Amino acid sequence: MRRRSFLAGLAAAGAAAGVRPVGAATATPSARFPDGFVWGCSTSSYQIEGAAQADGRGPSIWDTFSRTPGKVARGETGDVACDHYNRWPEDLDLMARAGMRAYRFSIAWPRVLPEGTGAVNTRGLDFYDRLVDGMLARGIAPWACLYHWDLPQALQDRGGWGSRDIAGWFADYALVVAARLGDRVRHWAMLNEPSVVSIFGHGLGGHAPGLTGRASCMAALHHQNLAQGTALKAMRAAGSNWRLGTVLSLQPTWPAAGGGPEDRKAAALWDAVWNRACLDPLLLGGYPDLLAADFAPLLRPGDLEAIRQPIDFLGVNYYSRMHQRIDPGGLVGTGFGSAPEGTRHTGMGWPVEPDGLVEQLLELRERYGNPEVYVTENGASYQDAPGRDGRVEDSERIAFIRGHLDAAARAIAQGANLKGWFVWTLLDNFEWAEGYGPRFGLVEVDRQTLERRPKASYDWYAAAVRANAAPPG
Template sequence: MFAKEGAGVTLGRREFLGIAAGAALAPLTRSAMAQQFVQFPDGFVWGTSTSSYQIEGAADADGRGPSVWDTFSRTPGKVLDGGTGDVAADHYNRYLEDVALMADAGLKAYRFSIAWPRIQPTGTGPANARGLDFYDRLTDALLRRGIEPWPCLYHWDLPQALQDRGGWGNRDIASWFADYAQIVAGRIGDRAKHWVMLNEPSVVAIFGHGVGGHAPDLRGRTNYCAAIHHQNLAQGRALAALRSAGGKDWQLGTVLSVQPVKPAPGPDSNRHAAAQWDAVWNRACLDPLFKGEYPDSLIADFKPLVKPGDMETIRQPIDFLGLNYYSRMHQVADPGGLFGTNFGPSPDGTKHTDMGWPIEPDGLYEQLIEFRDRYGNPPVYVTENGASYGDWVGPSGKAEDGARIFFIRDHLLACHRAIRDGADLRGYFVWTLLDNFEWGYGYTQHFGLVQVDRETMRRRPKASYYWYGDVAKANAVPL
């Protein structure tokens, strides 16, 4: 049974799944709504997020240059199933169909990323007009259907030409990124009002440069620190550049992966490991942005990289912070780890997604409250939250994925609780619209609200698509 927070009506599994399929939402009376749903504040933003390399495909179309993920995924043995983003979900050619899916679900915002190699195939220099044309068309298509575009300037697909010049290890990349940001904003900034600088710089630094496993597959503490600092610097310069460009109604922000870190069961050394990993994953991005400093335990590592004026440049005011949350991180001491720490087991009894990630919606509440108490309660949007689960086609022809519905529902209830307790949370973007290229896992994991047939590219909405659409239309979540 699923009980209403505090008291009141309970819903059995059968009744809840009936609502989840959209069968009972419209006829509910106001009193029934009050009993069976929690209502979100007026103006709460409901959306979905994607990334360019994971869905666009068209890897060689219209002047696009290669990215580090093209190089990585085409290298044998790097991706679990040998998949690449060459076709992905073919969004480049099917974007109108995908925009229609969002509109039909009642979603009002779409966070998508711009492929830097489409705009500047060599990473610097004049813009590729045909690359900009695609995002121009996408922006117009979204607005025609009442969906606000939320462009993200960087979601991991760095031009390979820049990697050949050192990539995020080269301090000059901060200026290259600011130039690129101005090119994109100059083209669609008359219509796009919400701008995201980076997506998850800590993940880029840790898995792309520290421990390996993501493009460009570098390793080492020095590489990690350079990638973090230069992304922080690039973010600050891009924020300053766009703010000075004069988009008076622009909302400027960035997106960080922030996950509460806990010591795994075991010796006291796990407590130190958790504190250190919290600094590496979370604070190395949050503290420079909000406080103009690196965590104490990392100052010596970053000292060779920081030049006069850097921290002032990084500490830019933002209009919103995007939070990508999936689960807590449970850490153990490991002398062989990047910073003397490594991933440990979840607490006994914890359930996991098909990806093997812990399901801990209370960790989302914990993180939102921490933003309230530690960082001045900035306006926050959950810009990614979702889960990988399998699905199957039922007798109705609809793809069934009830586990995803329960996952999203529980995390939305955590969001509602945080709002009630004073967190300035203003919206939620589910990850993700379409089953896509899931980085090193290729096409073996499925996060989408919509199934994509790998042979035909046919879109088949899942039960979670209809459920989430009903939530967005009602601005309320069933209990």
């Protein structure tokens, strides 16, 4: 998920291009997915857990950021969120009733290590024990993500992702969690969207910890890559039965509609920052040439070898392409421009471009050796409204997901090594700098009572899971 200026930029670009919202799903039958295709959903700890001060949890950078006036819409915080910390059995029941057989959840680092290092908070690990056992009892495979943005504030006070020391801190934390849960959790993702953490949290300032500047952004990128590689190596040495990977936000980057040669250069540069700065060192062993000057002061002997570790799977979060134009005031001299004329947009102004998913998956096949890939996030926010019976009939969300599942099937037919799909997300949740305004969930959450009410998209997705294909909308 993204920050407010990103949303505003896309919405303005969409308005300039005269775009229209996405319509209802078509009734064209969809191809079946291969046998063994994994179906599930993804969430993140800060966005749903709540219980911000329960059972010894320490503060995270998002606790600090969301309590800083003006940083989050309407001054909202994740203090309560969806209260998943207490309501997890109900949420797992919702997954099980939909037939989901995998759940990508994230571990809250400050719940396990309140100071980021040192003393382990066993009560925090007890929660994840209960959660994992609950998944297994319902036939749901746990896919644990070790970092989804809620860095302990204590580590931020020691430099956070701006410090090289965080590589060791993160690896130590990974081993603590794996030692407790690794007898039952087989799939482990190291990070979620390091490019977003770096760009919006350390470059543009709209996400926690609210830092700005190109140098800060690049340092956070490099140190996340280094931490990821250090943890991968440590976990590979500690356990032979685990499947290890990471999760990246990958979005093909095009010049803004109507742009000229300068905008093509802008697209190439933004692509290097958003996509290649994470993909290339992990899978190819080096940073993009366009960013060589940025990373040269950060690189030390052995860094690239430490980062390039084998992975068993790559998680891909895909929402749309990105359309870039030259902007001297931008973080790296680029800015968001218009998508092609006629492009449909979500309720948040994001382009609806399922073909971009085909483009991305086929590029992973051609350029990066066709790694085993799972779409670990895909979904959309719309202005949900209840029907006459009070149920949200979210045909636009159904159309969005169905279009992207159809794109995934086309990519598989062309040789993409896609093995599974995790919808974003189960519940309407805390959406970072946007607070509780955007709604991505298959299940509505009443903000007063926290009652869960499945939307039409929940039943539709359940039908897709059971059919191993996207049914008509």
